[in-house]
Structures are given as structure tokens and as C-alpha cells.
Amino acid sequence: MKPLNQAERSKRWGQFLGFYATLLLVVTLCWWLSLSLIPRLTTVQQHQTIQEMMAYRKQLAGTDKMLTAVEQGAPLTDNWLRTFYANTSALDQQFPKPLFMATTNSYRQLAGEYENARKEGDADIQLLNSQKIQLEAKKATLLAALANAGKELNAVAAAPKAGGAKPAPAAPAGPMINPSLFGPFKPLLISGTGEFGKNNPEVNVSVQFMIIREHQVVLGVYFETGGADAGTLAKVTERKELYTAPPGYKIVGLSVPERTPWRVNYVDKTTTADQFTIADGLMSLTVNGNTAGLDIGATGGSALSIQLKKPIKVELEKE
Numbered sequence: 001m002k003p004l005n006q007a008e009r010s011k012r013w014g015q016f017l018g019f020y021a022t023l024l025l026v027v028t029l030c031w032w033l034s035l036s037l038i039p040r041l042t043t044v045q046q047h048q049t050i051q052e053m054m055a056y057r058k059q060l061a062g063t064d065k066m067l068t069a070v071e072q073g074a075p076l077t078d079n080w081l082r083t084f085y086a087n088t089s090a091l092d093q094q095f096p097k098p099l100f101m102a103t104t105n106s107y108r109q110l111a112g113e114y115e116n117a118r119k120e121g122d123a124d125i126q127l128l129n130s131q132k133i134q135l136e137a138k139k140a141t142l143l144a145a146l147a148n149a150g151k152e153l154n155a156v157a158a159a160p161k162a163g164g165a166k167p168a169p170a171a172p173a174g175p176m177i178n179p180s181l182f183g184p185f186k187p188l189l190i191s192g193t194g195e196f197g198k199n200n201p202e203v204n205v206s207v208q209f210m211i212i213r214e215h216q217v218v219l220g221v222y223f224e225t226g227g228a229d230a231g232t233l234a235k236v237t238e239r240k241e242l243y244t245a246p247p248g249y250k251i252v253g254l255s256v257p258e259r260t261p262w263r264v265n266y267v268d269k270t271t272t273a274d275q276f277t278i279a280d281g282l283m284s285l286t287v288n289g290n291t292a293g294l295d296i297g298a299t300g301g302s303a304l305s306i307q308l309k310k311p312i313k314v315e316l317e318k319e
Contacts, residue, residue, distance in 0.1 A: 192232030
């Protein structure tokens with residue numbers, strides 16, 4: 001091959017420099033586009049996310065109103081449940097992002113608690129969230145409780161004053177919450193299959209007494225069983241009405257600590273019921289975390305029962 005002459009070498013060197021300059025220009029242009037367009041795209045994505053959240057909140061308003069109506073005393077019917085679950089399924093299809101679906105699922109779980117309570121025949125279903133809702137089925141019981149409270153107050157007012165010798169023990173000043181059995185409280189499935197199998201579920205229980213709006217005493221119950229290691233998680237939160245003040249009176253205190261939870265936490269390694277005595281013998285808990293059969297569900301064995309073993313005095317004052 002003949003060596004290239006000076007003219008040919010100059011031509012090819014010029015072609016190389018032209019190609020290099022073009023490549024450098026393209027790289028510079030791409031760098032400029034990345035600096036100018038990417039922040040704009042991020043802003044557009046953020047704007048789209050905000051619009052999605054506003055649209056989701058608007059669509060969720062109807063579901064919110066349905067739950068509010070039930071909490072304020074509206075009847076929980078099969079038609080209500082069908083409509084509610086249809087609405088939440090539509091929300092899942094319209095807003096499939098994990099954040100939206102998690103929020104929708106929390107609403108679905110709350111409705112499931114209402115439905116489960118109705119299936120269990122729990123008349124206190126609509127006393128959740130500290131709502132003082134008196135259902136028609138409980139009117140007779142409440143009237144009887146009011147009458148008994150009035151008799152106890154009259155007996156205290158008419159009691160003779162102590163004098164002379166050492167007086168006999170006085171009658172308790174105010175109504176009492178008598179020993180009774182509450183439950184069973186059955187947890188609702190949150191995740192997993194509902195069966196622990198050979199896994200040992202972790203059990204968390206919390207029980208406390210609360211005065212609601214100075215007119216009602218309720219027992220706040222939290223029961224959770226399972227966990228990541230157990231493959232299934234289930235829990236229930238419930239408030240059980242214990243006493244309602246008669247007209248013209250308000251509740252100013254209890255003979256036990258109020259809004260002070262007593263807790264039990266352990267890993268259930270057997271399939272038999274576990275017994276715990278708490279609050280210095282005030283209550284005993286019967287806990288079934290892991291069971292020999294089906295664990296979670298309407299026919300499952302996981303449950304919590306609470307035995308109030310000592311009376312609780314309620315202190316009243318006139319309003």
C-alpha cells in the first residue's frame with residue numbers, strides 16, 4: 001500500500017476533528033437538557049400526585065359518610081355492607097397505588113369490625129369511638145340500670161348518721177359495677193391465612209377503664225395475636241359499656257385507676273388457654289392465642305375473655 005500524501009492526511013484529520021466536535025456538541029446538549037428538563041418533570045410528577053390525592057379524598061368522602069352514619073346510629077344492614085364493600089373495591093381499582101390501597105383497606109377493616117360484631121350479636125357495636133349511642137334493643141336494660149342507681153342514691157341519702165358506739169360499716173356511697181364476665185373478644189384477620197400452624201404467635205393484650213364525656217364508663221379492650229414470624233396477624237379494638245350515669249348526674253371518679261392500661265405480652269407456645277390475673281386481682285384474663293383448630297375467623301378459636309372479680313365504685317356528682 002502506498003503511503004498517504006500530505007493532502008490526504010489533512011483531509012482525514014479534518015474529518016476526524018469535525019466528527020469529534022459534533023460528538024462534543026451532542027454530549028453538551030444532552031447535559032443541558034438533563035439539567036433543565038428533569039426538575040420540570042419532577043415538578044409535573046409532584047403536581048400529578050397532589051391531584052391524585054385530592055381526587056382520592058373526594059372519592060373517599062362517600063365512604064366516610066357511610067361510616068359516620070353508622071357510628072351515629074344508622075342501622076347496619078346487608079344492603080349497607082354490599083354498597084360499602086363495592087365502593088372500597090371501586091377505590092382500589094381507581095387508585096391502585098400502595099398508599100391509597102392501604103388507606104382504603106383500613107376503612108374496609110373498620111367495616112369488618114362492625115360486621116363481625118353484628119354477627120356475634122354484640123349490641124354495643126355502635127358504641128365504638130366513644131359515641132354515646134343507645135340502641136333500641138338496650139333501652140329496657142338502661143332504664144332498669146337507671147332505676148337501680150336511683151334506689152342506691154336514695155338509700156345512701158337516707159342512711160342514719162353514725163353516733164355513740166363504733167358505727168357499723170356504711171353502705172357504699174354511689175353505684176357499683178358488679179363482677180361480671182366480658183367477651184369473648186375475637187380478633188379480625190389483618191394479614192396472612194388465619195392459621196398459625198406450628199408457629200408461635202405473639203400475644204398483646206391491653207385493658208383499661210375509661211370515663212366518656214362524664215356520663216359513661218366503658219372497658220377499653222385491645223387484643224392482638226400473630227406477627228411476622230407467625231405468618232398471620234389479627235387484632236380487635238373494642239369498648240364495652242359498663243355503666244351510664246342517671247339524668248342530672250355526672251361521673252367524677254372510679255375506685256380503680258382510669259385510662260391506665262394493664263398489659264399482657266407473651267409468646268403463646270401451647271394450644272391451650274392461658275390465664276392471667278392483673279390489677280392486683282381486680283380482673284383475670286383468659287387468652288387463646290394459638291389453638292388446636294382454626295385460629296382466626298368467625299369459627300376460629302383465638303379469643304380473649306375478661307372476668308371482673310371485684311366491684312368497682314362509681315363516684316357521682318349533681319350537674
